[in-house]
Amino acid sequence: MLGARDVVVFLARPEALEAPARREAAMAVLDETDRAHVARFRFERDRRIALASRALQRRALSRCVEGRVAPAAWRFEPGGDGGAGGKPRVAGDAMGLTFNVSNARGLVACTVARGRAVGVDVEPVPAEVPADVVDSHFAAVERAALRALPAERQARRFAALWTMKEAYLKARGIGLGGLALDRFWYAEGVGLVLGEGVDDDAARWQVSCWAPTAEHVAALCVARGEGGEGARIATRWMAGDG
Numbered sequence: 001m002l003g004a005r006d007v008v009v010f011l012a013r014p015e016a017l018e019a020p021a022r023r024e025a026a027m028a029v030l031d032e033t034d035r036a037h038v039a040r041f042r043f044e045r046d047r048r049i050a051l052a053s054r055a056l057q058r059r060a061l062s063r064c065v066e067g068r069v070a071p072a073a074w075r076f077e078p079g080g081d082g083g084a085g086g087k088p089r090v091a092g093d094a095m096g097l098t099f100n101v102s103n104a105r106g107l108v109a110c111t112v113a114r115g116r117a118v119g120v121d122v123e124p125v126p127a128e129v130p131a132d133v134v135d136s137h138f139a140a141v142e143r144a145a146l147r148a149l150p151a152e153r154q155a156r157r158f159a160a161l162w163t164m165k166e167a168y169l170k171a172r173g174i175g176l177g178g179l180a181l182d183r184f185w186y187a188e189g190v191g192l193v194l195g196e197g198v199d200d201d202a203a204r205w206q207v208s209c210w211a212p213t214a215e216h217v218a219a220l221c222v223a224r225g226e227g228g229e230g231a232r233i234a235t236r237w238m239a240g241d242g
Ligand SMILES: CC(C)(COP(=O)(O)OP(=O)(O)OC[C@H]1O[C@@H](n2cnc3c(N)ncnc32)[C@H](O)[C@@H]1OP(=O)(O)O)[C@@H](O)C(=O)NCCC(=O)NCCS
Pocket: 050, 053, 085, 086, 087, 088, 100, 101, 102, 103, 104, 120, 121, 122, 166, 169, 170, 171, 172, 173, 174, 175, 176, 177, 178
């Protein structure tokens, strides 16, 4: 059973589901709502990502309770005000599990914790920095930090800053529409900084960022426990069949 300080980031490659047996096994753990979600995507590549993500979500949660709940048995509901677009959560869960999911080409992630808010984001490193995104969404501190880097390091740093922003918004469950991206930033050596008027305390969040593959960047934002103690973070790869 996951401990109160533990946070696990489960990772999987959607391509693992190219093997028919793995695809069937993944389908078998989904419910009707998940299957309808997967079927909505027009391209096979996107259906595979959605399938990998929903199967990972269920298997990750089951791992964290040592199989006491089967992957197919989990039920979910939207969080927040219950409207569409709210952060999904486990329905009727007595164990206090929280989770968050992120999907990208080539990688899906599901973070699981107990009794604390978590947000995760994974993104491929872009071929080059999208200057328009930086100009319109990054804070002045981030723009300056990015431009001070040698050109060959900028794309990776851009992806790191972007994923940290998304992970924070997802941890809070407010999504991209909830807070303008230039009203908070990540400063090297300082951590998360919230601009004036943002109704939150930066000290309550633990933010980390790493490269789970050569092509991706991942960021995790976790609420600290009472007394400010940090979480114990682990990552675990799932092969796509268990
Ligand atoms: C939540 C959000 C930040 C996700 O960003 P993204 O880069 O598109 O997608 P990711 O792959 O990282 O995350 C998707 C997962 O986040 C989770 N999620 C959905 N709403 C969420 C929320 N409010 N907070 C945290 N997580 C959320 C879901 O598990 C979703 O998985 P699914 O798509 O397989 O159902 C973004 O879609 C968003 O802001 N949604 C809220 C509604 C909104 O403001 N819409 C305008 C978008 S342009």
